[in-house]
Amino acid sequence: MDNKSIIEAISEYQYVSFDIFDTLLIRSVLKPEDIFTKIDEDHKFGTLNFKEYRINAFIKACQLYENETCQEVTFDQIYECIDSRFKEYKKFELEYESKCLFPNNSIKEIYDYCRKSKKTIILISDMYLPKNVISEILIKSGYSDFRLFLSSEYKKLKYTSDLYLTVLKELNISSDQIVHVGDNEQVDCVAAGRVGIKSLKIESSYSIFCNSDPSLKYYHDNIISDFSTSLILGLYAWHNRTFGFSYWEKIGYLCGGPLIVSYLQWLLRQSKQDDISDFLFVARDGFVLKRALDLLTKNKIRTNYIYTPRIICLATDYNFDFNDKRNSSTEEEDCYLTFINYYDEEIKRELSIDVSKLNKAQQIELFLTHQEFFRDLAKKEFNKYCDYLNSLNITGSKVAFVDMSTNFFTGQRLIERAYSKKNIDVIGFYQTVFKNFKVDRNSHNFRVHSYQSYNVPFGEFLITAPEPPIKSLDRFGVFYQDIPWQESLRFKAYQRIFRGELQFVEDYIKFVKDPLNQNLSSESCINLQNNFICNPSKIDKEMFSEIYYAFDSSHHNYQKIFPEWYK
Template sequence: MYQRSDFIFMKKLAKKMVTRFFSVNSEDLISKIKKENYKVVSFDIFDTLVKRNVNDSRDIFLLLEQEYVSFFKKEKPISKMREDAEAKVDIDSADLNIIYDTINELDDEEKAWLKEKEISLELQLCQQNKQLKRVFNWCKNNGKKILIISDMYLRKDVIEKILIASGYSNWDSLYISCEYKARKATGNLFDIVKEKEQLEVNEWLHIGDAQIGDFLAPKKKGINAFLIKINEWNTDYYSRNYLIKEREMKRYEYNILNSFIKNNESRSYNYYERLGYEVVGPILYGYSKWLQSKSEELGVKKLFFLAREGAFLKEAFEIVSDSSVDSTLIKVSRKATSTPLLYKAESMNELLRMINKTRKNFTVKDLLDSCNIEDIDRKAILNNVELSAESNIDELTDEQIGDLFTASRYAINNNSKKQEEYIRGYLSNLGFNGSVGVCDVGWNGTIQNNLQRIFANTSIIGFYIGKKNKIKDTIKSKSEAFLFDDTKNLDIKNNIMSSPDIFELFFLSTDGTTIKYERREENFYSVQALPDQSLDNAKEIIKLQSAALKFVSDFKAFTNNFNTDLTPECCGVAYNKFINPPSLYTVKMFKRFSFLNVGTHSMVAEHSLFYYIFNPKGFVEEFLNNGSKSLFLRSVFKISLPYVDIIDFLRKFDRG
């Protein structure tokens, strides 16, 4: 005998087959309407003209339950009650009042509140289906008679509000099942429409997503019908596992976020733009909202965004901010803020720590570059110590290290003190005093610590996307982090720190890094290096950032009507999907990018697995020096492996 599970499986299979063979791509609707020259076009509403910013229409009931608990301060299974009530009524004639009248476990006050709240949630969460709006507009502009027909329990006036709020107007007639006590699914509502509008079925086209109500039923009546897919489009970095996990926690931020992206992302976006809108945008928005709240909580009225990443962060913050906090971009870098302090170094080890020497194969040239030593001085230094510029610092004897430190100290100190004067002048002119916040992507807080040493009388608080506490500093700078630190959201931390270079690349300005400061009369200026990326690569990063800012702007507009705060975990879901593990297509798309960090290196492996089998030392050196290790390993081994976990395990062997 057949089991109920077999019946459900066959029903789902049948639905899939109907959708596969009979559905029409929304992009093709206009051409098909043109071809047949229909005089009347009718549209379904929900999942056709209008999309909800939730994964499933029943999620409205889950949100309703959440709102109920918050307002009435008591627990009741509102979602189940609401679903059960709808199943009990005569769906042909039921409206919202009839549905709630069947719920005996609620009093009149609760029912009235829930009805109004459900309508409010529908209005807040519904939006225009951009693809069908284009079809609707074409029909209107080409003289088609436009009808809107829906099997729905909401009153006609509520439906009209939803349609108008979603950008629709000037339709000819609106038919709602609860108003006429007849449904599309039975075909009866189509009969009523035909009679009232005096229609010829061969001139009439109906468009909708329901297989029975919008396709089979009208077809049975001789009406032309186009079936569209409910989920014709999804995000590239959607995580069903996180959606399920979130539902179990009775939270819905990711549910709303992913649905919003699916409903609003441009289908013309290229790979980098999709990455910006889906992955970077939510992090940017969440950070900006958190920054506004956190700076107010800590009483910080002046925020300084640290270029290069800070330029992008500042743009996003100014979209989200209520303007109660001043925001200023300052051009700084690890190098430009460490150089003014180098004269305080008493040994080579202290000097190397101050310039943040973290990678293998750090040469004498790298040292002199990091200290901003002029060409004329470095020649004298190299002649004095009789070392090659390419000599590896880690391979020098203690005597050679001592000689190098002594020979270079005068030039380092002279340049360092001059840069200390200049950076103080540069930042003082921008109002860097009192109690201030510095904003950056983050990690170790090196620039903040450097600035605190230079500006000892200024109270500096760091506001970062993420931070690590690896650096032990005598300056106890206060800092906060949105996404992760060493004690919270360690999964997000491991995912990002498996390839920090690629994460930072998303936020980088296309300008070069700040290398030093100069003085001209009484004015102080920052000096920038040449850009790291080629012009073509820079264009793609600009597109990515533009799409991310578009998300911030779009989601800000959405939250003006529906207040929802994105948790750090929710904001990081898409990035986790992107990097753990990275796809081979991602490897391909970032193969041409490089990153400048103690020498320019590719983000992916420079050789094949076959090459590394016979050159294991080369593999180890490239791996340790690469700041995008997940991409590096995927580009070598090709197969999908838990690279983030592998990197986390291997990190203990990387003394850098």
Template sequence: MQHEVLEQLAAKVAEVEVVSFDVFDTLFVRPLCDPEDLFDVVGKRFDIAEFRSLRRAAQTKAFQTMHANGLKEITLDGIYESFGKLPVDPALPRQTEYDLELALTMPNPELVDWFVQLAGSRRVVITSDMYLPQAFFEDLFAKHGLPKLPLFISSARNATKRDAGELFDIVAVEIGVTPDRILHIGDNELSDIRRAAERGLATFHYVDSRRTRLPARVSTPAASIAYGLPRSFPEKIEPQSFEALGFEIGGPAAFAFLHWIRQSAERDAIDLVLFMSRDGYVLKRIEERGDGGEFPRCEYFRSSRTALTLAATNETNFESRLPFLLSGAEELSPFELLERIGVAPPDDQVMQDIGLGPEVRLSDANIELFRSFLWSWRWEILKTCRIVRAGLHNYLQELGVADGMRIAVVDVGWNGTTQEAFDLALQGLYDIELFGYYLCLTDQPECNRRKKTLRMASLLSSESVGRGKVDQVYMNRVAVELYFSAPHAAVIGYDFDTSGRVHSVEDVGRGNTEGLGATAEAILRGIERYSAYASRVYGSVGVDPVPLEVVKPLLDFARSPSPEVRKLLSTVTNFDAWASSRNRAMRLDEYLN
């Protein structure tokens, strides 16, 4: 919570003798978009398709019975007594609802520390309108180790805040102070603020900005939890930071992708999963924690499209590789063009003599000169390609790759170029069945061409989410790739040390890349924290984290990155090592649609 809000609260507390706290959406929160999403979990548990609407109808009937009997509040027992015929004993879903409420109701991280400190020095009470029994609140506070305080619960007192505010009168009488000496803190404008003020209490309207950002309605409990988790996360994450970005957007994306990979690997009877660097760095980390369930053997594959393309390049296909070598090279010098594939350039004087000194930059006007230069320098380039191919062979041996294996390579996307390069590089080395698992694949012609000959599958596709959403993700692909980065430079090839052991060669990029490692670490930290927390929460309530539901925060991000996110991303420069140049600085927000 913002410091100025705490100061306002402290000033209000100083003027009263007793502080009253509302419970739901104030002192406690649920990691859900809508509290009624919990009813869908109950319904699924008992295979009752329309349970949510049945539960609503039962609550309405309970209110009717309440009024007919001259009472002022409903109870959980009364709601379940109001159900019509159910395929199970109503006592079973009733207990399940109670247990789920207890599992999902968590201390509000914005208020709980201040609340505990306050309860140790001032008189504090709990005042809540709720049909759950008082025993629930006793269980809730005990579960989270919070102070045992006087409880004023509407279902136990037959009085409410919302209707006439009579529950506030009971509070004042029982604690023995006049209403004006009580401060009530709550989120509901009617029951917590207007009704309390009408009864003479001082009030503080608590507004949770995290709740206002939630979607009004989602289709499944899995999506509801994916969006709602940040509200209840008990640890501190600085708002509008890269760690927060990783937690709120990268976290759901990576968690969903990992579960989809596991399901795909099980379906395809995969022997070995290779998480491609750098895209697979965080996926391997959270897989090692067990956040994705039981996996086949997995390895972090220190490779890239660049390394694999070089490994598959030889004298016969070199000319066809020229478009790749020139791709994304606008404004690069000829020295930078070679640097990004790990090839030493000719002497400076030679480059000056052929009109390609360091001051020359690639453009449409001189692209043929650059092409001719690469062709004339092909034998040096091919030397590097042969070393890279030998290194790849040794590296795959170290990873335990063998003929006949079914291997899945994991990449973020977008058109299958890395998988195609790997498939070509494997020719003459290994006879394996290669699968490609992607976060997102496009409908571009080159991708569709590869799908005809390669085994390619993706979580996000036109078939799964629609062409429009795929296009949105692709247009903001550089920002999406940031969520799947790593705190090391891009791998561009392999070499051998003096003992003959293979090691990867990295491209640190050109221009100012200061802070990229720290940015990646912060995002990864946020993703890992989300994944660990999500794994606990989904497991505790027995909800399957359906990948296409959990990934939805990423789709929202791709549809319309917020001004705050754009501002944060504008501080990241030269993220794309392949296209980076000392001649310019590319801010990441410039890639956003």
């Protein structure tokens, strides 16, 4: 039922009761027991599994204390039955429950209507947590003027209908004077109906999640069940119920947003140790990274979005090796060809040679026989790039060069050269650095978040800004290449992907206390991406069938992101 229908239905009743968990309050995690996983991760006791001991303690307490007159156990009784090594974890559980519970704003609208209409509000729940703890959480969440009925206090359950009967008796009302709002079919509807109480069922985030995303539920229940995964899926389930998603927003929210947050949390921790003054986010990957960091830090640190396209990195490198490279490797040849094609207009004007009419061998020969000419062009282009950097007014003495990944450190090398005479230290920060035995890693100062491999084409697609490849730039601005049709299609998809990624960042800030000092697992984020890649649905294949991405430095070689899907 929607809110309007619920408000119309309860308008004729003076007494309105609400379920608490998954109705008035929602958890940021997918399942309540996932909080035990978080406690176990943060307060590991050797090889022991707190979640397992905690669940077994509840079962033991039920066996020991429940009988005909006592249908519910208390929080204290549960911890009386737990292994002695976990007694002190009682305080952790209360702390984490409080951290993970938030008001369900869509239902709070109905609650506020009841208060404004001066209805008698009753809150009723099958819950072992102490009354004072739940009352405090409710009040902090903006709920007031209620009477609270808990199974742990009255020793009676909603499930058996006995707690509903207790409410009727204590309020001295008949069942036709009260209406109940809740999310559980059996506990909130069937059990209330057995004693004549009308119920209004809402759909919980979890039930919608289970029905709309069974593959993700299976992934959480049977494959990966760590806290970071539960948090990501819990936020997704809430947002999906509250606002819904378009297809591409969902991709951004689940596959892009979490890895961005994880990477930026690490970046902030590491950069603090390195005493970083300015953050340079590299186009085009840095587009969403900068926006996300500005949100996380509330614009309190200095960030810049800069261009270091690989084609310009190559075209400005006048310190290249001038030895005869007629027997060079494929990678070296590609560099020379990129260099040649970048300066095609200058070559035609100064040397009267049309590069487009030369074959590959002739282009390499041209490069090798006109070295000084190309050296002069590279110096001029490098000076133009330095003018561009100077226009950004970077004033710090130690800057972070932020990119998602690198193979050759091409962009960082360009910035290092440009800043070498200004005594500005450059430290590279990457989500991952790919192994390349031709690159001397010791010649660059850099930090790596994770060496766990991830699907590079998909990762690039998720964070590449909706702007064309760069042709050239100077202090006056950026000059783009013509937009090919593949980029146009990518732009349309990315507008919504970007929105989904920032929605995740905003929800993370909203639902996670002290978000900068938390640690969203990079491994969990990448595993979620891999789960999507390995289990595509029919609609996934349809939506990605027209998505292409250019993986070469000149941005001419467009390929499908997941060619294996279409074999």
